[in-house]
Amino acid sequence: MLGRTGTGLALALTLALPATAEVPVTTFSLENGLDVVVIEDHRAPVVVQMIWYRVGAADEPPGHSGITHFLEHLMFKGTEKVAPNAFSGIVEAQGGDDNAFTSWDYTAYFQRIAADRLDLVMEMEADRMRNLRLTEEDVATERQVILEERAQRTDSDPSALLIEQMRAAQFQNSPYGTPVIGWRHEMETLSRADALSHYERFYAPNNATLIVAGDVTPERVRELAERYYGPLKPSDGIGPRLRPQEPPHLAERRISMADERVSDPYVFRTYLAPERDPGDQKMAAALTVLAELLGGNGQTSVLARALQFDRKVAVYTSAFYDGTSIDDATFGLAVVPAPGISLEAVEADLDRVLADFLKTGPDPAALERIRTQVRAGEIYARDSVENLAHRYGQGLSVGLTVADIEGWDDALAAVSEADVMEAARMVLDRRNAVTGWLTRPAAEGEAKP
Known part of the structure; x- marks a missing residue:
């Protein structure tokens, strides 16, 4: 009885599901190498902007584990146009929210905001792509933050520690065996020079994908992207992502x-x-x-x-x-x-x-x-x-x-x-x-x- 009911439900769902979703997706690239994807959804006057950098924990230089995640934190420290730690407050004041995350293969930043505020968040995101300002105090303060984050999320959680040890054993040669947050002894030595070197090399239009989804048109996104991201210079440090591979x-x-x-x-x-x-x-x-x-x-x-x-x-x-x-x-x-x-x-x-x-x-x-x-x-x-x-x-x-x-x-x-x-x-x-x-x-x- 249960078997026939399950099969019938599966068949009904199969017949009901469309082969493809009717979601208009447009792609184009700017002259400086920035890839852009526009996903149209006009049901509500809201928009999501995401900028994805093709750099993650697996791209870090030896001895600098955690620098990618560290830089994610430092990206909120401000530019000449945006005061230190003011980025999220500006987005929130417009009724939106924002965040960021790091993985082994990428780092991403996003904002959810009313569609008529897209130009504001795009201008701010483009600004910090190449104009980040860091002081030694910023670096010292945020280094303590990531060390405390490791203490809370990893060092105090036996499950997290087991998973960390298992990944290190699983990947014998691949950098996927290094934790995204970093090894504590290496995190403690991360410096302003390390962060700026990583930033200047990888945070550039020719190493990023801009995703804009929601109540937008490709024409409007292209106009704004050309205005704000278009003038940014590409990085000459971007090459193939060739990493050590696993042996048998x-x-x-x-x-x-x-x-x-x-x-x-x-x-x-x-x-x-x-x-x-x-x-x-x-x-x-x-x-x-x-x-x-x-x-x-x-x-x-x-x-x-x-x-x-x-x-x-x-x-x-x-x-x-x-x-x-x-x-x-x-x-x-x-x-x-x-x-x-x-x-x-x-x-x-x-x-x-x-x-x-x-x-x-x-x-x-x-x-x-x-x-x-x-x-x-x-x-x-x-x-x-x-x-x-x-x-x-x-x-x-x-x-x-x-x-x-x-x-x-x-x-x-x-x-x-x-x-x-x-x-x-x-x-x-x-x-x-x-x-x-x-x-x-x-x-x-x-x-x-």
């Missing part, structure tokens, strides 16, 4: 971390996995569906049904994959054991479920349901102009093309059972894996894990 992985790595702050011990495993490649997204689409099949739903996924409901050895299971990166990504699994179940036992059960899946494959009805749900989620996400701006900005920043971004839904829809199994057999290889145990310290007289 020959053995699984294992990490056990015990911390008295841990409330729920768990097993966490990541595998090295291919990223979305320009012009060829088939494997990434299959891995996206595989993650949903294995652990995307807390009640119907393969791991949930086997470990939480059938064997009752776990209280939580999940799987994840995001291949939107320049180099190899990760495919991950997590299991929180039920009370009285050891990490060793629940990991053994996890391995048995994975082995069974590799032998028997997915239930066809479940595969169809998951494939439809994943595609539906992608399509429904287009209802938010901010989500759309993020999708295009992120994709273009890691080397995907507009055609790749717009063809992602079709790639998901084309995933077959054979594709899923090919992806599973390639990725679920323990030689490519790092397995982590997060637990509490053993009590006196108790065996250590």
